[in-house]
Amino acid sequence: MATLDSGLKVLVLEDTQELAEILVETLRGMNLQAESKSHGRPALELYEQLQPDLMMLDIALPDMQGWKVxxxxxxxxxKNPDYKLPKVIVITAYGDPANRLMGKLQDVAEYLIKPFTPTEIEKVVTRVMGL
Structure with a gap:
């Protein structure tokens, strides 16, 4: 794995605990600050505190759709000029054209279909964040 000293913050929103742990571990291995949530509403609260540079977003969540998040x-x-819009990598099992179109309309940086490997995560994050 590449070692980066970026100081970048990442919010992982993934409801499958094992995958969330792999994502966080991979990101921390890249020297990124990574935090995860499994539900949309707590993730919105963490967004305000963390002010992430990147968000890895699952579409299907227990309490709300990732697109709503x-x-x-x-x-x-x-509403708040102190907040910034993070770059977004969608992580999902939904590879259908309708969801891909939604990703384009939402201006997401990358659309990653499950399953994927830690190496793929690292490559996508490196490309999206220009590291």
Missing amino acids: LDAIKEKVH
């Missing part, structure tokens, strides 16, 4: 973050950014 992204809409809520965009609304927060619009």
Whole structure:
């Protein structure tokens, strides 16, 4: 794995605990600050505290759709100039054209279909963040 000293913060929103742990471990192995949540509402609270540079976003969550989380973050950014819109990597099992179109409309940086490897995660994050 590449070792990066970026100081970048990542919010992982993934409801499968094992995958969330792999994502966080991979990101921390890249010297990124990574925190995870499994539900949308707690993730929105953490977003305000963390102010992440990158968000890894699952679409299917227990309490709300990932797209709704992204809409809520965009609304927060619009209302508060101190907030920033993170780059978004969608991590999902949904590779259908409708969800891919939604990703384009939401201006996500990357759309990663499950399953994927830690090496793929590292490559995508490195590319998206310009590391």
